[in-house]
Amino acid sequence: MVKKRSRVTLQQVAEHAGVSRATASKVVRGSSNVSDAAREKVFNSMKELGYIYDRVAANLRSNRSNTIGLIITDIRNPYFSDLLIGIHESLDKEGYTVILGTTFDSVEKQDLLLSTMLEHRVGGILLSPVPGSSPETVERLSQFDIPIVLAARRITTDHQFDYVGIDNVEGAKLAVQHLVAKGHQRIAFIGGPSNSSAWQERTEGYCLALLEAGIPVDEALIKEGPTTRQGGYETIRKVLEQPDPPTAIFCYNDIIALGALTYLDEIGIKPGQHISIVGFDDIQEASMTPPGLSTIAAHPQQIGAYAANLLHQRISGLAGPPQQIILSPDLIVRGTT
Amino acid sequence: MVKKRSRVTLQQVAEHAGVSRATASKVVRGSSNVSDAAREKVFNSMKELGYIYDRVAANLRSNRSNTIGLIITDIRNPYFSDLLIGIHESLDKEGYTVILGTTFDSVEKQDLLLSTMLEHRVGGILLSPVPGSSPETVERLSQFDIPIVLAARRITTDHQFDYVGIDNVEGAKLAVQHLVAKGHQRIAFIGGPSNSSAWQERTEGYCLALLEAGIPVDEALIKEGPTTRQGGYETIRKVLEQPDPPTAIFCYNDIIALGALTYLDEIGIKPGQHISIVGFDDIQEASMTPPGLSTIAAHPQQIGAYAANLLHQRISGLAGPPQQIILSPDLIVRGTT
DNA sequence: GTGAAAGCGCTAACAC
DNA sequence: GTGTTAGCGCTTTCAC
Numbered sequence: 001m002v003k004k005r006s007r008v009t010l011q012q013v014a015e016h017a018g019v020s021r022a023t024a025s026k027v028v029r030g031s032s033n034v035s036d037a038a039r040e041k042v043f044n045s046m047k048e049l050g051y052i053y054d055r056v057a058a059n060l061r062s063n064r065s066n067t068i069g070l071i072i073t074d075i076r077n078p079y080f081s082d083l084l085i086g087i088h089e090s091l092d093k094e095g096y097t098v099i100l101g102t103t104f105d106s107v108e109k110q111d112l113l114l115s116t117m118l119e120h121r122v123g124g125i126l127l128s129p130v131p132g133s134s135p136e137t138v139e140r141l142s143q144f145d146i147p148i149v150l151a152a153r154r155i156t157t158d159h160q161f162d163y164v165g166i167d168n169v170e171g172a173k174l175a176v177q178h179l180v181a182k183g184h185q186r187i188a189f190i191g192g193p194s195n196s197s198a199w200q201e202r203t204e205g206y207c208l209a210l211l212e213a214g215i216p217v218d219e220a221l222i223k224e225g226p227t228t229r230q231g232g233y234e235t236i237r238k239v240l241e242q243p244d245p246p247t248a249i250f251c252y253n254d255i256i257a258l259g260a261l262t263y264l265d266e267i268g269i270k271p272g273q274h275i276s277i278v279g280f281d282d283i284q285e286a287s288m289t290p291p292g293l294s295t296i297a298a299h300p301q302q303i304g305a306y307a308a309n310l311l312h313q314r315i316s317g318l319a320g321p322p323q324q325i326i327l328s329p330d331l332i333v334r335g336t337t
Numbered sequence: 338m339v340k341k342r343s344r345v346t347l348q349q350v351a352e353h354a355g356v357s358r359a360t361a362s363k364v365v366r367g368s369s370n371v372s373d374a375a376r377e378k379v380f381n382s383m384k385e386l387g388y389i390y391d392r393v394a395a396n397l398r399s400n401r402s403n404t405i406g407l408i409i410t411d412i413r414n415p416y417f418s419d420l421l422i423g424i425h426e427s428l429d430k431e432g433y434t435v436i437l438g439t440t441f442d443s444v445e446k447q448d449l450l451l452s453t454m455l456e457h458r459v460g461g462i463l464l465s466p467v468p469g470s471s472p473e474t475v476e477r478l479s480q481f482d483i484p485i486v487l488a489a490r491r492i493t494t495d496h497q498f499d500y501v502g503i504d505n506v507e508g509a510k511l512a513v514q515h516l517v518a519k520g521h522q523r524i525a526f527i528g529g530p531s532n533s534s535a536w537q538e539r540t541e542g543y544c545l546a547l548l549e550a551g552i553p554v555d556e557a558l559i560k561e562g563p564t565t566r567q568g569g570y571e572t573i574r575k576v577l578e579q580p581d582p583p584t585a586i587f588c589y590n591d592i593i594a595l596g597a598l599t600y601l602d603e604i605g606i607k608p609g610q611h612i613s614i615v616g617f618d619d620i621q622e623a624s625m626t627p628p629g630l631s632t633i634a635a636h637p638q639q640i641g642a643y644a645a646n647l648l649h650q651r652i653s654g655l656a657g658p659p660q661q662i663i664l665s666p667d668l669i670v671r672g673t674t
Numbered sequence: 675g676t677g678a679a680a681g682c683g684c685t686a687a688c689a690c
Numbered sequence: 691g692t693g694t695t696a697g698c699g700c701t702t703t704c705a706c
Contacts, residue, residue: 007481009683020693025685035691050480055456057683060394061698067436067457075421076621081412088439097453099404100437102425116434119392120404143387144344229625258625265627284413285622288566288595290602346699357677362701370675394699398682677706682699689694 008049017045028053059121067097068311069117069125071110075102077227077255078283079300080128083152086304087126094312096123105130105193111137118144124315126307128152131196135159147314151307152300154197160322162314164307168198171296171329172205175250175278178294178331180213182276184248188221190235190260192252199224199252202280206250221246225256232259247275248337254279254286257293261336271336282332291335299327345386354382365390396458404434405648406454406462408447412439414564414592415620416637417465420489423641424463431649433460440467442530448474455481461652463644465489468533472496484651488644489637491534497659499651501644505535508633508666509542510549512587512615515631515668517550519613521585525558527572527597529589536561536589539617543587558583562593569596584612585674591616591623594630598673608673619669628672636664 014024019038026034027042034042045051059065070087072080084100091098099120101113110130114137117125124147127138135157141148142159149162172189179187189206192199207217220242225235232251236259239246251257257279264271271277272291279286279295286293306325351361356375363371364379382388396402407424409417421437428435436457438450447467451474454462461484464475472494478485479496486499509526516524526543529536544554557579562572569588573596576583588594594616601608608614609628616623616632623630643662 007683011683021683022685022694023692026692029685033691038691052452052481053456054458054683056393056458057397057698058685059698060397060700061683061685063685063698070437075412075418076415078413078415081418084412085439088437097457098437100407100425100435102422115389119390120434121391121393144389229621233625258622262625262627284566285595288570288599289626290599344699348699358699359677359701360675363676366701372675375675391699394682395701396682397684398699398701400682400701675706678704680702682701684698686697687695690692 007054008051009054010051013042013045013049013051016049017041065121065123066095067099067120067122068315069099069101069113069120069122071101071103071113071117071125072128073103073105073130074227077253078285079152079253079255079281079298082283082300083128083304086301086306087151087308088304090305090308091312096312103130107133107137114138114141118146122146124148124311126151126311129155131193131199147311149307149311149314151303152198156197160324162310162322162324164303164310164325165198165327166298166303166329167326168201168329169205169208171280171298172202172250173209174329174331175280175296176206176209177213178333178337179248179250179276179278180209180215182248182337184246184276185215186218186221186244186246187215187248187250188223188239188246189250190223190239190252191225191232191256192227194224202252224252227253227255229255229259229262232256233263234259236260236263249275249277251277251279254281254283254293254295257295257336258285258289261289261293277336282330286332287334294334294337295332297330297332299329302327344391345388346391347388350379350382350386350388353386354378402458402460403432404436404457404459405652406436406438406450406457406459408438408440408450408454408462409465410440410442410467411564414590415622416489416590416592416618416635419620419637420465420641423638423643424488424645425641427642427645428649433649442467444470444474451475451478455483459483461485461648463488463648466492468530468536484648486644486648486651488640489535493534497661499647499659499661501640501647501662502535502664503635503640503666504663505538505666506542506545508617508635509539509587510546511666511668512617512633513543513546514550515670515674516585516587516613516615517546517552519585519674521583521613522552523555523558523581523583524552524585524587525560525576525583526587527560527576527589528562528569528593529564531561539589561589564590564592566592566596566599569593570600571596573597573600586612586614588614588616591618591620591630591632594632594673595622595626598626598630614673619667623669624671631671631674632669634667634669636666639664 014021103110128151223239225231282295282297286295351358440447465488560576562568616630619632619634623632
């Protein structure tokens with residue numbers, strides 16, 4: 001917090017080049033109203049003096065911002081790494097700089113991060129909200145008319161926000177329909193935070209698909225649990241230990257499914273033979289973990305790219321009602337079903 | 338890049354509270370030289386007007402910075418997610434804001450990111466350099482006397498830099514010694530970027546341990562390859578298909594080892610029985626992938642925390658020669674050996 | 675304890 | 691084309 005610095009200023013560059021500050025400013029911003037001679041002199045002086053453009057001062061003066069705030073929940077989940085990659089790639093191209101914050105599912109942390117980002121004059125915010133976020137959290141942002149785009153998870157509120165995500169209902173239906181087609185009747189849905197929009201939508205899809213197949217929904221087969229490998233490991237154990245256990249399991253996401261596979265391996269049950277498992281997300285490990293995890297591709301990188309792109313448009317002045325961009329999921333069949 | 342905003346300024350707060358701008362400024366910074374009455378009036382006005390502190394303007398004027406630049410190579414690798422977590426946790430506590438950049442092993446991207454961060458007046462930089470980074474890349478930074486700390490990978494150059502990492506030589510020795518103790522004589526070392534300091538140090542440890550055990554180093558058993566699951570899958574195939582194949586394999590990192598395990602599973606070879614595998618890093622999946630990957634714990638989260646802490650101290654004015662903080666690795670024995 | 679005035683490094687009008 | 695002037699929102703002397 002206390003670093004002193006002695007930068008070369010544009011003033012010094014201008015003096016060294018024998019032009020005015022205004023002309024030098026035009027040169028660094030690539031304006032056309034400068035003679036070639038002046039431009040060259042300025043460039044030479046910049047190089048010679050080791051000039052570094054001060055975006056902070058420039059942004060302050062011009063009342064712009066080329067930074068955006070990115071808030072995600074769990075950087076350990078490959079799903080979010082991929083989301084982040086998609087966002088970064090898209091934003092880099094447009095010349096934005098990204099301030100990153102991770103909430104690890106803490107609402108307090110999320111509020112704090114949002115405030116910090118406002119204080120840093122971000123031009124917009126890309127938020128993958130903590131499950132159970134109160135609408136106020138994000139509604140207070142709309143006062144400051146700074147664009148905000150939600151990714152992967154919604155916030156349930158009257159006031160709509162721009163949102164980019166996967167069709168969770170459809171994804172869950174695909175998974176369950178696939179399991180039904182394989183002949184299963186007792187299909188469980190395990191893991192995940194029941195207060196997240198994604199969980200609720202997937203549960204909806206799960207129930208819909210069962211009803212369409214004429215299979216009654218058994219609440220004992222819906223078991224939430226921590227969204228971690230360890231969580232998957234334990235949740236599948238619980239669901240299998242109850243009387244009349246399921247013969248197929250649809251997991252909230254791949255991380256949970258992978259934990260579940262570990263448990264099955266331990267107790268000597270072969271997925272794809274004795275039991276069927278389907279995950280959600282299609283993270284890299286899904287294809288690399290024997291015998292290959294059947295799953296629903298959720299295209300996080302694309303979601304990130306779309307969300308970043310939408311935010312960029314909003315920052316650039318795009319008006320109009322909140323957009324809801326919903327991508328279609330794909331069923332990926334591998335060895336576990 | 339074009340967002341207009343109409344913030345409430347400190348000026349407006351001051352007027353509303355009936356005090357001067359200077360007094361209001363003291364209040365927001367928590368200075369003691371303010372009467373309680375004035376403080377309260379200012380706080381009330383702030384709340385009433387919805388004031389947001391402008392750190393950008395404040396930093397400009399006071400010539401400080403509370404942002405730091407963080408540059409890592411591969412966000413997909415859980416090792417780096419953990420590094421990032423350690424860094425973030427440590428930096429959050431000190432009130433820094435983090436600007437993130439990912440290079441994906443592109444030297445050009447790295448140079449670009451470093452420039453961008455300088456332009457954003459970061460107070461310091463935390464860099465996990467791209468393998469094969471030229472010393473100039475980072476030496477030019479020392480001109481601007483902005484603190485920089487390297488994490489996980491060094492840059493070989495005369496000018497030393499602050500560095501925090503694991504003892505790679507020792508880690509590799511632990512791995513190989515373990516394999517030797519298990520009775521192996523033909524031990525391969527596969528995967529990784531041979532132009533990274535980490536690879537070179539691990540190779541050194543590998544060779545040292547073999548020599549100490551009286552086993553000659555066979556160059557055919559050292560095979561570099563992409564640092565991905567897919568890379569591990571292919572590199573182990575190559576090394577096993579050659580005449581006189583190894584009976585044990587030390588992998589550059591866990592990602593590669595996990596890819597290798599996938600291949601072994603496919604061809605029906607049981608790790609821990611027919612062949613021994615050791616990884617490096619001890620990422621979460623190592624313990625969750627049956628039969629459990631033996632590995633060397635590299636403590637990325639701790640490294641991140643130490644690096645962040647050192648950078649904070651440098652920013653706060655800590656002088657003295659470059660520090661080299663080297664953590665000790667631990668051998669973790671699981672099912673694959 | 676409080677306020678007036680100067681200025682961080684830059685851009686934006688507007689003359690010339 | 692180029693320079694002059696004002697000022698973004700804040701902090702910092704330095705009087706009072």
